[in-house]
Amino acid sequence: MILHQTKLLRTAAEEPTALDIERILQQRNYSRASEPNYKLRNLEAGEAGEQVVYNYLEDNGRKDWVGIRNMWLNYGGPFEGDLILFTNHKNYLFEVKNYNSTFTYEKGISKFNDRKNSGNPVHQTRRNTINLQNMCHEFSRKVTVQGVLVLVGIDNYVEINSEIKDVDVVKRNELKHYIQKIVEKDNAYRGRVINKKSLIEHFERYEIEPYHGPEMISKEQMNSLRKGIYCLHCKKFHPQINRKNVTCSCGFIEEREMAILRTICEYGVLTFNKPLKTGKLWEFFDRQVSQKSIRKVLQKYFQAVANGRYSHFVNIQLPFYKLYDKLKVDSSVQVRLTHQEYEDFSRYIR
Numbered sequence: 001m002i003l004h005q006t007k008l009l010r011t012a013a014e015e016p017t018a019l020d021i022e023r024i025l026q027q028r029n030y031s032r033a034s035e036p037n038y039k040l041r042n043l044e045a046g047e048a049g050e051q052v053v054y055n056y057l058e059d060n061g062r063k064d065w066v067g068i069r070n071m072w073l074n075y076g077g078p079f080e081g082d083l084i085l086f087t088n089h090k091n092y093l094f095e096v097k098n099y100n101s102t103f104t105y106e107k108g109i110s111k112f113n114d115r116k117n118s119g120n121p122v123h124q125t126r127r128n129t130i131n132l133q134n135m136c137h138e139f140s141r142k143v144t145v146q147g148v149l150v151l152v153g154i155d156n157y158v159e160i161n162s163e164i165k166d167v168d169v170v171k172r173n174e175l176k177h178y179i180q181k182i183v184e185k186d187n188a189y190r191g192r193v194i195n196k197k198s199l200i201e202h203f204e205r206y207e208i209e210p211y212h213g214p215e216m217i218s219k220e221q222m223n224s225l226r227k228g229i230y231c232l233h234c235k236k237f238h239p240q241i242n243r244k245n246v247t248c249s250c251g252f253i254e255e256r257e258m259a260i261l262r263t264i265c266e267y268g269v270l271t272f273n274k275p276l277k278t279g280k281l282w283e284f285f286d287r288q289v290s291q292k293s294i295r296k297v298l299q300k301y302f303q304a305v306a307n308g309r310y311s312h313f314v315n316i317q318l319p320f321y322k323l324y325d326k327l328k329v330d331s332s333v334q335v336r337l338t339h340q341e342y343e344d345f346s347r348y349i350r
Helices: 007-012 020-027 038-059 122-138 172-188 197-206 218-225 256-270 279-286 293-301
Strands: 064-076 078-086 092-097 102-106 109-111 145-151 157-158 167-171 245-247 252-255
Touching: 007 064, 020 038, 020 256, 038 064, 038 078, 038 172, 064 122, 064 197, 078 122, 078 197, 092 122, 109 122, 122 145, 122 167, 122 197, 145 172, 157 167, 157 252, 157 293, 167 172, 245 256, 252 256, 256 293, 279 293
Parallel strands: 092 145, 102 157, 145 167
Antiparallel strands: 064 078, 078 092, 102 109, 245 252
16 A cells, blocks of 8 residues: 655654654653543554554555545545545545444444443544545545444444444454455456546645644643653663763663753654754753763754854754654664654664
8 A cells, every 4th residue: 555645744744743742741741650641542542543554454455555644634624534545446534443442332322331422433434424525526426435434442342233324334353354355346346447646636625734733832841841861661760871871770771872862852842843952952851961962962963053142953843763764873772663662672783
């Protein structure tokens, strides 16, 4: 499957997500152990669920399919398509929900653990599919859209007690089979192939900027956060820092330059609309390393802007794991670059 990014999606990818910010706030929040962060939990579940569906399509779909993730459109009101799939015979709108509760649907009512919820994923999928279908009919009356509600949670028990004719409801253990059926339909199709490029261009006429962009944290929030370098393995703050390495009591050793770089990136995410200044960063580091050391790393990886006493460095605004390749990091520590990026440090090259 080909992943397509529109111009607006590429622009949005240059900013941190709400999830990027919440992950850092969670790690640096003094009270994080005693106060569950429901916002972070929901954001993590949403991203993980969408990634599962994308991976299934990558592994089981056709190579000539095109997918667009998290596209915001305005047609009869703003809505987001978690994943829009363009095949040769039909389009599919995947709405993904990653619940770990008991989900029931009966007579138009959705319940979670026997409690009625204000959000109805069946109705949401139906509404978004109708909007997308109307957009397609402007392009060609022959182009159709199938709405798919994917309930991807591993521990999600699903009970559908009323017939749903216009939306396919697919559980995680049914997802591979469902995608294989789409492949079979595509292989057997003998009609005119949908012009995916032209249809995507038509959709882009209705595309809008993401409705839920990142929000700046307040000065009070910034002041309340834990400062300094923490261990990537056990997440403890204030490891021992020497000229070359950062050493934690858990036994993990990280190169000093990498520890400084990733901490600069965290600060850049939290202050994503501001430039990077050595003095402010020094405070965020809790003065554990010198301004000279911070400036040295900034000069190596970030673009300097000379403006007298207002000189600064361009803030790339993204967490370290998203910038590892872009910054051409030369590290002897081989890391697994996911959002849990630093859990496996068993491989070292010296």
